[in-house]
Amino acid sequence: MKALCPGSFDPVTLGHLDIIERTARMFDTVVVGVGANTSKNAIFTPQERLEMVQESVAEWPNVQVQLLSGLLVDFAAAEGVDVVVKGLRFAADFDYELQMSQMNHQLNPDVETILLPTAAKWGFISSTLVREIAILDGDISSFVTPMVARRTRERVAERRAD
């Protein structure tokens, strides 16, 4: 079966990678869908986010990475995805993910969603906090891979120089 792990990944965190790795153990193929609709708070372009995810999942042979534009249900249908898998950290995630999964199921009843509890040690990580800590010169090295930490620090420095 083919699973889809969608997200913004701005940037990809160790929490995301944990969910992707565990999904890759349960399904034959995993497509990581990098949301191409950039929010105004994004620090990386969709292409940059895709590259960082691609480099991070390179060692898992059944994981591929693609840009996800348009509706998630349309992407899932076009790619022959059986199940959407999303990580669940706390109650606020549940409220948000429940609504999205029900809406997606309404839009296309073939699209099922599975909510996978995040590993406890990554439960407090979010890309939003990683960006904020990096912008305020904090240490993000325990939340992202070394490559992502370096690229995030570089991006923050570039923005400061502008």
Ligand code: PNS
């Ligand atoms: O959890 P995230 O990182 O905010 O996820 C973003 C993503 C890409 C999963 C979400 O924005 C999405 O599904 N975008 C596709 C557009 C869409 O289908 N919207 C309606 C969802 S009910």
